[in-house]
Amino acid sequence: MTQYEDIKEGEKGAWVSIAAYIALSALKLAIGYMFVSGALVADGYNNLTDIVASAAVLVGLRISQKPPDKDHPYGHFRAETIAALIASFIMATVGIQVLITAVRSLIATEHTTPNMITAWVALFSAVCMGAVYWYNSRLARKINNQALMAAAKDNLSDALVSIGAAVGIIGAQFGMPWLDPVAALLVGIIICKTAWGIFYSSTHALTDGFDEKELTTLRATIAKTKGVIAIKDIKARVHGSNVLVDVIVLVDPELSLIESHRICDEIERRMGRKHNIMGVHVHVEPLEQDHQTSKESLNPLPEGR
Structure with a gap:
């Protein structure tokens, strides 16, 4: 349906x-x-x-x-x-x-x-x-x-x-x-x-308000996606009965465009499957060398599946 x-x-x-x-x-x-x-x-x-x-x-x-x-x-x-x-x-x-x-x-x-x-x-x-x-x-x-x-x-x-x-x-x-x-x-x-x-x-x-606890739950789902090293920023808003999510994830700078795109697809699939959210906009950025030391501050959640 x-x-x-x-x-x-x-x-x-x-x-x-x-x-x-x-x-x-x-x-x-x-x-x-x-x-x-x-x-x-x-x-x-x-x-x-x-x-x-x-x-x-x-x-x-x-x-x-x-x-x-x-x-x-x-x-x-x-x-x-x-x-x-x-x-x-x-x-x-x-x-x-x-x-x-x-x-x-x-x-x-x-x-x-x-x-x-x-x-x-x-x-x-x-x-x-x-x-x-x-x-x-x-x-x-x-x-x-x-x-x-x-x-x-x-x-x-x-x-x-x-x-x-x-x-x-x-x-x-x-x-x-x-x-x-x-x-x-x-x-x-x-x-x-x-x-x-x-x-x-x-x-x-x-006014684009969104529940902070729910945003934390969405962040955890994205952080556990294979290939995501850190989350630089995440926002969400309610659009009628739908939720729209915008997220910036940091990945290995050595990944190809195709591999980065697969990570985006996997994030969208996980959000749809676990939270019934279809409106997900994912922006991928390479994790720069000087960000390696601040990885935990960007994403304190452990990487998983």
């Missing part, structure tokens, strides 16, 4: 999420307003934001399938990241509104105990979102798609939010009506926390 076919396959997960969120948000908002449950209403609005987030993932996946062109030689894979960034702003807006409503309910002098049916709706929703999480997480691992895996984690958080809403509603049945707005407050906090997580990861990727 090609990279673009993998992205196409990921659309199924986005559509599953959208369908589930539309049905559940409509159910929660209708029942929540009908039987006066602030926690269930907040959970319903949470799912409304998730529709936007899932739609953003879907649009991003669609744009990412466009092949490279004159203006986008690396392809359009970052459309996923931009879509997620837009979704984070929408989620934060709704989360803040839920928090404001919950605080107003808490400081109110009278509290209404919601009907028990709202708790059953919340629990039913938790089961549904758990099933959607299971489907999307399996699909994301199968096609190695980070955007879909992020959506799957959002599915899991939604299941937990629904469980929290149910707990607040059930607590209200036992003479603690304030638990319902408290549950709504927690839902609002979770929405804002999820929005911040998506915002941070998106901006980190768009």
Whole structure:
């Protein structure tokens, strides 16, 4: 299956999420307003934001399938990241509104105990979102798609939010009506926390940030490639669900051009096989005589296979 076919396959997960969120948000908002449950209403609005987030993932996946062109030689894979960034702003807006409503309910002098049916709706929703999480997480691992895996984690958080809403509603049945707005407050906090997580990861990727531990792992793989004496420099960045690596390796100056090229090919094969990274740009330089003494400072990792 090609990279673009993998992205196409990921659309199924986005559509599953959208369908589930539309049905559940409509159910929660209708029942929540009908039987006066602030926690269930907040959970319903949470799912409304998730529709936007899932739609953003879907649009991003669609744009990412466009092949490279004159203006986008690396392809359009970052459309996923931009879509997620837009979704984070929408989620934060709704989360803040839920928090404001919950605080107003808490400081109110009278509290209404919601009907028990709202708790059953919340629990039913938790089961549904758990099933959607299971489907999307399996699909994301199968096609190695980070955007879909992020959506799957959002599915899991939604299941937990629904469980929290149910707990607040059930607590209200036992003479603690304030638990319902408290549950709504927690839902609002979770929405804002999820929005911040998506915002941070998106901006980190768009500004070419990369995890240092992962870069160390990639460096170790290259350093153990036969023929590589030292690594002069290595950089990596995230491009949608892909990772692009630029590395400068030092080799024996007596090697021919063909032998040096074989080392480059082997590095590319190892990165693809061990880390599923296909975008590797390798630059080969001869190890100069005056660098022999500083070999360990360039590459402290032992040479291996």
